Amino acid sequence: MKTRYSILIFTLLILYSCSGTKNIPEGDLLYTGHKIEVNGEKTSRSERKKIEKSLDELIRPKPNRSILGMRPGIFFYNLAGDVKKEKGFRHWLKYKLGEKPVLFSEVDLAYNKKIIQNHAENKGFFNVKTQADSTKTRKKATADYVVSLNYQYKIKEIQYPNDSTSLGKEIVGLKQNSLLKLGEPYDLDKIKTERARIDVKLKELGYYYFNENFILTQVDSTVGNHEVKLWLDIKETTPEKARKAYHINNIYVYSNFKLEQDTLQENSSAAEKYKNFTIIDREKLFKPSVFENTLNFEKGDLYNRTNHNLSLNRLITLGTFKFVKNQFKESDTIGNYLDAYYYLTPLPKKSIRVEALAKSNSANYSGTELNINWSNRNTFRGAELLSIKAFGGLEVQVSGQNNGFNVYRLGGETSLIWPRFITPFKVHTASGFVPRTKASINYEYQLRTQLYALHTFQSSFGYMWKENERKEHNLNVFDITYTKPNKVTDLYREQIQENASLEKVIQKQLIFGPTYSYTYTNTMYTQKKNTFYFKGALDLSANATGLIMGANDPNNPKSILGVSFSQFAKFETDFRHYLNFGNETKLASRIILGVGIPYGNSNELPFVKQFFIGGTSSIRAFRARSIGPGTYLDTTNNTFLPDQSGDIKLEFNTELRTKIYDFIKGAVFVDGGNIWLLNEISDKPGAQFSNQFLKQLAIGTGVGLRFDFSFLILRTDFAFPLRKPYLPKGQEWVIDAIDFGDRNWRKENLIFNLAIGYPF
Structure with missing residues (x-):
C-alpha cells in the first residue's frame, strides 16, 4: 500500500509541476489564455464566428502551450534552472524544449480592447461596443472580452479619379478587375489590397516611382442605410516623377563588383560595349553573352516590374553570384528614361x-x-x-x-x-x-x-527548365545505362535454382533512350488550405534502334557490342494532395500509378526499371519489396528476402498528421496497393494483371511519430496489415485476427519502420 501511495503522490507532484504555477512570482498569476464572446442580433451567426476567429489571432500575448491541462514547456524551463552558457544541453532544455511562463502582468487589457475595436470597425462594424475583464482562479488568470456588433456597412458606390492625366486614365482603366464590389461589406484590408493591386499594375505600365501610398481613399458613411461611398483618388502631393511612365535607356553590368568599392565609373577603361549593355569587368571573368541570356530588359523597353524581377531572379538562379544588387536611376541625357545598374559579386x-x-x-x-x-x-x-x-x-x-x-x-x-x-x-x-x-x-x-556485385555505367545529356516556381521540366535527349554483374556467389546461384526470376538481377543490361518528367507543385504556399504535388515521367528505350535493327523477337534479341538491349515504354505518375486544417494539422494523400510495356527486343522490363512496393515510404505494414506481384507468394526457402518486382504499379496512401508537442508530431495512416506483371510467367501464378486487380490489393495501417530536429526529421512508424492479397480467396482480410496481446501475432504482423524524412 505504501508503494501505491508513494507512486500516487509522486504522480501528483509531477502533474503539479507540469501545471506551470509552481514558480510564479508572488503577486502575479499564470496567464492561461482568453475568451471572446461576440454578440449582435443584426449579424449572422457565421459572420460572428468569422469575426471571433480573426480576433483570436490578434490577441496578445499567446499563452503557454498545454496538453491535457499540463504545460510541459514551463516544467522543462524551470527544470533547467539558471543557464549561464548559450549552448549545451541545459540551454537546449530551457530555451528549445522549455517555455518561459507567460504572466498575467504581461497582458494589457486596454490595448487588446482597442485592437478588437479597430478590427471590428475595419470590417465595417462602425458602431461596435467592446468590454474587457479578467477571471482569476488561484494562481491562474484568463482575459475575457465581449464584442457587441451592430449592422455591417456595405459598399453603395465607388468613385475613381476623374482627371484627364495619363496616370488618372490608367487607374480608371484598371477598375474593371477591381477587388471592391458594390453590395459587399466595407473592409479596410480589402481596400489596402486594392491599392496594392493598382500599384502593381501601374508598375507594369512604366510607373517606376509610383507607390500605393499615393492613392487616397475616402469614406462617406452617410449616403444610405448602413452603406458607404468610396473615393479612390491620386493625392495632390504625389511627386511629378511618380506621375510619369519611364522607358529603359542605358544598361550597366558590374560583373565583378566588390562590396568595398566606393565609386563606380561607367566610362572607365574596363567598360566593354556589347549590344544593349555596357559591361564593366576589368578581369574579363564573364563572356558578355551570359548577360544577354539572363537580363530581360533591352534599351528602349517600357519599364515593367515583371522584367525587373525576372532579371534579378535569373541572375540569382545562375548559381554563380554571391550577391546581386540592382538600381534604377533617372537618365541624365533623356527625359522619362531610366538607366539600369546591376552590381554582381561572384562566388x-x-x-x-x-x-x-x-x-x-x-x-x-x-x-x-x-x-x-x-x-x-x-x-x-x-x-x-x-x-x-x-x-x-x-x-x-x-x-x-x-x-x-x-x-x-x-x-x-x-x-x-x-x-x-x-x-x-x-x-x-x-x-x-x-x-x-x-x-x-x-x-x-x-x-x-554474400550475394553479388554490380558495375553500373551511366551517361546522359539533356535539358532542365522551370516555367515558374511551380512547374518544372526535365528532358534527357539520351540516357544510357550499362550494368555488368561481378562476384556472383554460390549462395545466390543456388537461390536462382529455386527462383528463376532472381537471375534477371545479375544479367547484363543495356538501356538507352530519351526520358522526360514534368513536375507541378504549390506546396510552398503553406497558408493555402489545399496544396498539390504532381509528377509525371516517361521513359523510352531503344525505340528507333529496335525499329532500324528489326528487333521483334524477345527470344532471339538483337545485340549491340554483344549485349542485348532493352526495349520498352514506361510511364509513371505521382499525385499528392495536402489538406491543411490549421494548427499544424494536415491530411496528406498520395496515389501512384505506373505502367511499363516491354516489346520488340524484350519480354519484360529490365530489373532496374521495374516497379517495387512495400517498405518505409510505401505500404509500411509490409516489408520492403515483399508484396506481389498480384497474389503471388514466394514460398521458396530463401536465405534472404528477394525483391519482388512488376511491370504495373498502383499505390495509394493517406496520413493524418498533427502536432503533439513542439518538435514532436504524430500520424495515423492507411496504405494500399500492389504490383503486377504485364505478361504471364509460369513460375509466378497469380502475378499477371487482370480485371480483378482491385481484389488483389494489400492494405495496412498504423501510427507514427515524427521528431523534427530542424536539421533532420526522424520518423518512426508502427504498422500492421489489414489485407494480405496472397492468402486464399475469401481469407484476404485479416482484421479479425488482430491481437496485440499475442506475441506470435506481433512477431508476424507488427512492422517497425525507422526512416529519415516524411514518406511523401
Missing part, C-alpha cells in the same frame, strides 16, 4: 564540400554515405558549373530477413551544366529561372555481401 570559382549523410531507402535499409564534391563555377567564362563527385556508403537492414546482407556502394560522377539551352537553334525563355543543359557520366560499384 569563389572553385570549392570543395564534404558531406556525411544518414539515409534510409524504400528497401528498409539504413546507413551512411560520405560525399566529396568539387565544383568549378564559371568554367569556360559562361557561368558553367563543372562538378566532380566521389562517394562511398554502407547500408544495412537492422531487422528483417535481409539482416546481414549489407550493401556497399562506391563510385563517382562528373557533370557539366550550361546556363542555357545548347541546341542547333536559338531558344529564349521568359521564365525567371535560367534554363540549363546538363551532360553527365557516372559509375557505381555496388556490393551486396
Whole structure:
C-alpha cells in the first residue's frame, strides 16, 4: 500500500509541476489564455464566428502551450534552472524544449480592447461596443472580452479619379478587375489590397516611382442605410516623377563588383560595349553573352516590374553570384528614361564540400554515405558549373530477413551544366529561372555481401527548365545505362535454382533512350488550405534502334557490342494532395500509378526499371519489396528476402498528421496497393494483371511519430496489415485476427519502420 501511495503522490507532484504555477512570482498569476464572446442580433451567426476567429489571432500575448491541462514547456524551463552558457544541453532544455511562463502582468487589457475595436470597425462594424475583464482562479488568470456588433456597412458606390492625366486614365482603366464590389461589406484590408493591386499594375505600365501610398481613399458613411461611398483618388502631393511612365535607356553590368568599392565609373577603361549593355569587368571573368541570356530588359523597353524581377531572379538562379544588387536611376541625357545598374559579386570559382549523410531507402535499409564534391563555377567564362563527385556508403537492414546482407556502394560522377539551352537553334525563355543543359557520366560499384556485385555505367545529356516556381521540366535527349554483374556467389546461384526470376538481377543490361518528367507543385504556399504535388515521367528505350535493327523477337534479341538491349515504354505518375486544417494539422494523400510495356527486343522490363512496393515510404505494414506481384507468394526457402518486382504499379496512401508537442508530431495512416506483371510467367501464378486487380490489393495501417530536429526529421512508424492479397480467396482480410496481446501475432504482423524524412 505504501508503494501505491508513494507512486500516487509522486504522480501528483509531477502533474503539479507540469501545471506551470509552481514558480510564479508572488503577486502575479499564470496567464492561461482568453475568451471572446461576440454578440449582435443584426449579424449572422457565421459572420460572428468569422469575426471571433480573426480576433483570436490578434490577441496578445499567446499563452503557454498545454496538453491535457499540463504545460510541459514551463516544467522543462524551470527544470533547467539558471543557464549561464548559450549552448549545451541545459540551454537546449530551457530555451528549445522549455517555455518561459507567460504572466498575467504581461497582458494589457486596454490595448487588446482597442485592437478588437479597430478590427471590428475595419470590417465595417462602425458602431461596435467592446468590454474587457479578467477571471482569476488561484494562481491562474484568463482575459475575457465581449464584442457587441451592430449592422455591417456595405459598399453603395465607388468613385475613381476623374482627371484627364495619363496616370488618372490608367487607374480608371484598371477598375474593371477591381477587388471592391458594390453590395459587399466595407473592409479596410480589402481596400489596402486594392491599392496594392493598382500599384502593381501601374508598375507594369512604366510607373517606376509610383507607390500605393499615393492613392487616397475616402469614406462617406452617410449616403444610405448602413452603406458607404468610396473615393479612390491620386493625392495632390504625389511627386511629378511618380506621375510619369519611364522607358529603359542605358544598361550597366558590374560583373565583378566588390562590396568595398566606393565609386563606380561607367566610362572607365574596363567598360566593354556589347549590344544593349555596357559591361564593366576589368578581369574579363564573364563572356558578355551570359548577360544577354539572363537580363530581360533591352534599351528602349517600357519599364515593367515583371522584367525587373525576372532579371534579378535569373541572375540569382545562375548559381554563380554571391550577391546581386540592382538600381534604377533617372537618365541624365533623356527625359522619362531610366538607366539600369546591376552590381554582381561572384562566388569563389572553385570549392570543395564534404558531406556525411544518414539515409534510409524504400528497401528498409539504413546507413551512411560520405560525399566529396568539387565544383568549378564559371568554367569556360559562361557561368558553367563543372562538378566532380566521389562517394562511398554502407547500408544495412537492422531487422528483417535481409539482416546481414549489407550493401556497399562506391563510385563517382562528373557533370557539366550550361546556363542555357545548347541546341542547333536559338531558344529564349521568359521564365525567371535560367534554363540549363546538363551532360553527365557516372559509375557505381555496388556490393551486396554474400550475394553479388554490380558495375553500373551511366551517361546522359539533356535539358532542365522551370516555367515558374511551380512547374518544372526535365528532358534527357539520351540516357544510357550499362550494368555488368561481378562476384556472383554460390549462395545466390543456388537461390536462382529455386527462383528463376532472381537471375534477371545479375544479367547484363543495356538501356538507352530519351526520358522526360514534368513536375507541378504549390506546396510552398503553406497558408493555402489545399496544396498539390504532381509528377509525371516517361521513359523510352531503344525505340528507333529496335525499329532500324528489326528487333521483334524477345527470344532471339538483337545485340549491340554483344549485349542485348532493352526495349520498352514506361510511364509513371505521382499525385499528392495536402489538406491543411490549421494548427499544424494536415491530411496528406498520395496515389501512384505506373505502367511499363516491354516489346520488340524484350519480354519484360529490365530489373532496374521495374516497379517495387512495400517498405518505409510505401505500404509500411509490409516489408520492403515483399508484396506481389498480384497474389503471388514466394514460398521458396530463401536465405534472404528477394525483391519482388512488376511491370504495373498502383499505390495509394493517406496520413493524418498533427502536432503533439513542439518538435514532436504524430500520424495515423492507411496504405494500399500492389504490383503486377504485364505478361504471364509460369513460375509466378497469380502475378499477371487482370480485371480483378482491385481484389488483389494489400492494405495496412498504423501510427507514427515524427521528431523534427530542424536539421533532420526522424520518423518512426508502427504498422500492421489489414489485407494480405496472397492468402486464399475469401481469407484476404485479416482484421479479425488482430491481437496485440499475442506475441506470435506481433512477431508476424507488427512492422517497425525507422526512416529519415516524411514518406511523401
